[in-house]
Amino acid sequence: MKPLFELERVGVVLGRVRALQDVSLHILAGERVALVGANGSGKSSLLRVLNGLLPPSEGRAHVPPSHAQAMLFQRPFLLRTSARNNVALGLWLAGVPWRDAKVRALDALQRTGLADLAQRRGRELSGGQQQRLALARAWARQPQALLLDEPTASLDPHAKREVEALIAEFAAGHAGQPMTLVFASHNLGQVKRLASRVVYLERGRVLADVPVARFFDDAQLLRISPQAHAFVRSESA
Numbered sequence: 001m002k003p004l005f006e007l008e009r010v011g012v013v014l015g016r017v018r019a020l021q022d023v024s025l026h027i028l029a030g031e032r033v034a035l036v037g038a039n040g041s042g043k044s045s046l047l048r049v050l051n052g053l054l055p056p057s058e059g060r061a062h063v064p065p066s067h068a069q070a071m072l073f074q075r076p077f078l079l080r081t082s083a084r085n086n087v088a089l090g091l092w093l094a095g096v097p098w099r100d101a102k103v104r105a106l107d108a109l110q111r112t113g114l115a116d117l118a119q120r121r122g123r124e125l126s127g128g129q130q131q132r133l134a135l136a137r138a139w140a141r142q143p144q145a146l147l148l149d150e151p152t153a154s155l156d157p158h159a160k161r162e163v164e165a166l167i168a169e170f171a172a173g174h175a176g177q178p179m180t181l182v183f184a185s186h187n188l189g190q191v192k193r194l195a196s197r198v199v200y201l202e203r204g205r206v207l208a209d210v211p212v213a214r215f216f217d218d219a220q221l222l223r224i225s226p227q228a229h230a231f232v233r234s235e236s237a
């Protein structure tokens with residue numbers, strides 16, 4: 001099977017910083033990949049390369065076109081209009097006629113438990129509801145891949161669980177087609193629950209790319225690097 005995302009020896013330079021170095025990564029359709037590493041290790045930069053937002057300074061990146069993927073950030077970017085319009089506008093911009101877009105938007109809001117709030121302004125919603133709205137907007141477009149940058153980092157524990165459950169549901173896919181999931185997270189419990197594979201980054205390099213169970217094996221972590229071991233210990237504490 002041809003990978004959905006294919007990076008070969010990708011380097012990214014931002015100003016004077018080498019945000020990514022020599023990153024080779026293949027992601028197949030339906031995989032659930034967690035990007036893990038300390039602050040500044042390059043997780044966001046890697047997600048932006050996968051999303052096509054950030055062109056590599058070196059190497060090459062083959063990624064799906066923008067209409068085939070959706071990206072979510074720690075804090076959603078919402079427009080000053082109703083929840084329903086926020087979703088419908090995303091569809092309309094992707095070429096769906098407005099009437100259809102409104103119908104599909106309501107369907108997506110139902111899927112995410114927000115139907116009762118369809119007429120509320122997006123920005124009046126709670127943090128967790130806003131992130132669910134961002135997921136509704138992504139889901140409505142039925143992308144092949146969902147990229148998430150710390151999607152629950154700014155939420156309270158209850159909202160975290162709700163948003164994570166939705167992500168898991170979306171990852172399970174629709175019509176027998178599992179969605180490809182790539183997410184950056186500091187929440188190692190979340191990594192265990194959502195990911196099948198872990199890509200560990202240190203100073204812009206991929207030091208490990210392993211099945212999730214192997215990543216949480218102590219001996220394996222020490223083999224990756226002392227920092228990886230310390231990182232997992234501190235984040236699990």
Ligand SMILES: Nc1ncnc2c1ncn2[C@@H]1O[C@H](COP(=O)(O)OP(=O)(O)OP(=O)(O)O)[C@@H](O)[C@H]1O
Nearest residue numbers: 014015017018019038039040041042043044045046
């Ligand atoms: N626009 C920018 N200009 C210059 N340097 C940048 C820019 N954006 C990020 N960097 C630097 O690139 C490196 C990688 O940053 P990146 O945001 O990808 O890491 P991260 O692992 O996502 O970090 P965090 O967990 O804090 O979000 C860091 O050293 C960061 O300071």
